[in-house]
């Protein structure tokens with residue numbers, strides 16, 4: 032997102048990725064080393080437990096909740112209301128904006144402290160708050176950094192993962208006056224000091240929600256910095272934005288899900304802070320908000336759920352493990368994907384949430400290596416879903432005519448062995464560089480690589496002559 | 500053991516000598532090798548790019564061609580993965596599914612066949628003193644679970660298989676991906692090449708990966724030799740005199 036970067040939208044993926052590789056190679060370095068570190072921590076944390084069994088279990092719990100979504104959402108609503116929480120149903124981002132505007136108006140809110148929430152990014156909550164004349168303050172350190180830089184997050188868990196320590200030193204020096212050689216602890220302390228004021232003056236705290244237990248009406252949140260605890264307990268009012276796919280049947284389920292998510296995300300046995308929010312402050316309690324709102328957000332999830340194959344993506348717990356291991360994501364980080372959710376999970380939910388036409392070419396931004404599925408804590412078959420969206424692209428006629436005709440012709444040849452081998456031999460001797468101008472497939476290849484040298488004789492010929 | 504060799508599109512045109520070496524290896528372990536000449540493409544390029552109908556046509560053709568084979572062996576992890584792991588799910592009728600599952604049960608990647616079916620752990624000593632890096636193609640690794648077999652065989656020929664931090668990371672080939680998103684694909688290959696230890700040769704059970712890595716190394720003028728696993732293993736059997744593989 033520097034200089035004259037291409038537009039921030041999925042459709043610009045190829046240009047944005049190429050731009051990032053060419054103009055900001057340090058992004059590749061920062062993202063590459065951070066993701067490899069996260070992934071190796073995850074691998075150790077998985078190895079310490081029976082992670083295969085945990086993952087089967089988590090897949091089943093989330094799958095069960097999704098296939099009984101209405102039932103558990105209604106139960107969750109009843110539980111939340113019983114706990115004194117205001118429950119709102121939001122079909123779209125605008126619905127969410129209206130709920131927030133009402134709270135802002137009712138309580139005369141001027142400053143909002145926010146904890147990291149990808150859903151809030153998806154819904155453009157900060158821009159909405161600003162349009163209301165309210166100052167949103169991101170309190171997660173990574174989010175704080177990118178808010179200062181006016182950039183979108185580039186990773187689900189580590190939003191500033193594309194920035195190096197030196198970038199942060201310079202930024203904090205300019206904005207907070209810290210010395211240029213500050214250590215990470217000192218930078219964090221400076222941010223904390225600045226944020227302390229905001230926590231004390233904010234009238235509203237906005238958070239996301241990792242899980243929502245239907246039986247007890249509990250919103251569960253995981254974190255490491257303590258800022259979520261403050262966001263949800265210091266201001267007078269707390270609004271939690273929770274995607275409808277976050278509901279799980281029982282409070283008991285949280286134990287396993289919270290631990291597995293932390294292991295997958297950062298390799299920790301559990302987040303340093305776990306907040307289990309049950310409702311507003313009651314009679315004898317000394318802290319906590321006076322008013323708690325839970326906004327249950329659809330924003331395209333029901334449509335995704337109706338897709339027989341792609342619905343599995345809704346099990347996602349947003350741990351970021353698939354990003355960390357993804358060799359495609361590692362080259363650019365998240366900005367190239369042009370939307371809130373990047374990497375493998377972004378490529379499979381964006382067509383569902385945004386519509387396939389807006390999401391293309393993200394389902395193609397994968398070599399189908401399958402590393403993501405190896406690590407996903409809820410066992411989403413990511414490559415299968417990528418292929419599913421590619422098939423939908425073909426079915427809806429959204430791929431190029433050249434590709435469509437080419438594949439048809441290719442399949443026709445493959446049914447006629449004589450013609451197939453003649454055509455294959457011809458391709459073998461195609462002058463790739465020259466033909467590249469006519470054939471996009473070849474031009475893409477020779478742009479970055481030398482053309483392969485064909486065997487002097489095909490295997491077919493060798494076989495005919497006899498192999499010694 | 501009667502083995503029908505499925506050389507695949509890339510094998511036929513770009514790794515013909517390596518496929519010939521695969522024939523030699525299979526005969527060396529006592530297999531009777533045939534080459535059903537009606538074979539064409541497994542359908543993977545169509546399947547992976549969402550052209551399910553076309554992939555299905557190629558699957559039908561392939562299951563017919565290999566209907567009578569006792570074993571089907573491919574010197575390609577990703578095409579073997581397509582046949583063994585994807586055909587069943589691709590099937591549109593019970594009959595097609597039965598044929599697909601039957602074929603899957605008889606299908607092997609070359610090194611996997613040598614170790615798991617032909618029970619071969621020792622080939623020769625023709626690679627003594629060679630420092631080799633082995634690239635794990637993603638589909639051999641994940642769809643077939645082939646990871647130890649090639650390394651075991653290379654070591655049995657005397658090769659020193661050198662540790663490579665990125666040996667299991669995707670090379671960026673991904674079929675049409677390499678042409679649709681060439682910049683990212685090349686950056687992926689660069690990571691592989693930039694982490695490569697000092698070796699005499701880089702090998703893999705997948706021709707596609709080798710074309711990607713050697714094509715990128717060539718563009719960057721890196722003097723790294725690449726050879727198909729089949730050729731390297733045959734050199735392991737026959738020594739330096741072995742007919743040279745093509746890559």
Ligand code: SF4
Pocket residue numbers: 187295346347348349350351352353354376403406407408409410411
């Ligand atoms: S898809 Fe799986 S691995 Fe990726 S963020 Fe979601 S839960 Fe984590």
